[in-house]
Amino acid sequence: MRISGFTYVRNGLELGYPFIESIRSILPICDEVVVAVGDSHDGTREAVEAIDPQKIKIVDTVWDMQLRKGGKVFAQQSNAALDAITGEWAIHIQADEVMHEKDLPLLLQAIQDNEHNEKVDGFIQPFLHFWGTYDYIRTSRKVHKHEIRVFRNNKYIRAYSDSQGFRIYRSADTYNAGEKGKKLHVKKIDAPVYHYNAVRPAPLMNKKRDNFLIHWNVENKEKEFDYQKVDRLEKFTGEHPAVMKDLVENMNWHFEFDPAKAYWEKKKDKYLQPIEDFLGIRIGEYKNYILLKK
Numbered sequence: 001m002r003i004s005g006f007t008y009v010r011n012g013l014e015l016g017y018p019f020i021e022s023i024r025s026i027l028p029i030c031d032e033v034v035v036a037v038g039d040s041h042d043g044t045r046e047a048v049e050a051i052d053p054q055k056i057k058i059v060d061t062v063w064d065m066q067l068r069k070g071g072k073v074f075a076q077q078s079n080a081a082l083d084a085i086t087g088e089w090a091i092h093i094q095a096d097e098v099m100h101e102k103d104l105p106l107l108l109q110a111i112q113d114n115e116h117n118e119k120v121d122g123f124i125q126p127f128l129h130f131w132g133t134y135d136y137i138r139t140s141r142k143v144h145k146h147e148i149r150v151f152r153n154n155k156y157i158r159a160y161s162d163s164q165g166f167r168i169y170r171s172a173d174t175y176n177a178g179e180k181g182k183k184l185h186v187k188k189i190d191a192p193v194y195h196y197n198a199v200r201p202a203p204l205m206n207k208k209r210d211n212f213l214i215h216w217n218v219e220n221k222e223k224e225f226d227y228q229k230v231d232r233l234e235k236f237t238g239e240h241p242a243v244m245k246d247l248v249e250n251m252n253w254h255f256e257f258d259p260a261k262a263y264w265e266k267k268k269d270k271y272l273q274p275i276e277d278f279l280g281i282r283i284g285e286y287k288n289y290i291l292l293k294k
Helices: 019-029 044-051 069-082 101-113 172-176 202-214 242-249 267-279
Strands: 003-009 032-037 056-060 089-092 097-099 122-131 136-138 146-152 157-160 165-168 185-188 193-198 233-235
Touching (some): 003 019, 003 069, 019 032, 019 044, 019 097, 019 101, 032 044, 032 069, 097 101
Parallel strands (some): 003 032, 003 089, 122 193
Antiparallel strands (some): 089 146, 097 193, 122 136, 122 146, 157 165
């Protein structure tokens, strides 16, 4: 049984993505990691190539700026890497996501235990969304709690929407024609994805945000990124993955969250949050999967 990792990145050094740490984090349980490297000008390709020449396979791509609506270019790049993997199982990791070394045996065991269970298409994992610094995680109802990151290498499985998750389609043609696809049947693995999407010095966060909005074809209405403009953060009390050690220790900016200045974009979310906290459920939660009971 072969396990293939896959990801995509473009100008990751310039935009401050921890893509090197991301790739390194899954290497121990992967037979190969396929990286779709977009047309970069900052040395990103060379950095990817140097990680592990024996396991890393690079697919050179050019980002299609005609696919900006809805972030479809991200799905395109994800599929470019997915198409090149050779394993029976796939592990997707995005350029700002990292797996913890202590959880790799759980991922491997889950795959091995369900190798012959055809009812299981894949697995969902919980997410830790870091914000501002490595000391805070965003825990409001506005961030996704789980998503698919491990699944069978079925040629009909494709990145859904902007590549946040995956679905299965009847064919490549129906996928390209806009078919919504079917949700995957999954089990849950208690192995968090460490999501560092909003951890950079403010000037670099401005650049990363602007670049992201360009690929969603959305106009940026705010000049300066404000880390305080967020609904709810909690202190992170765990340990970061070992591959993140240097980045965490060399952090050279400061941010202290003030709960009194919390910003809720919609009032309904502010009022629903304490109800959800009390009930222990997410009201109206979007789930891009079908969770199997056993």
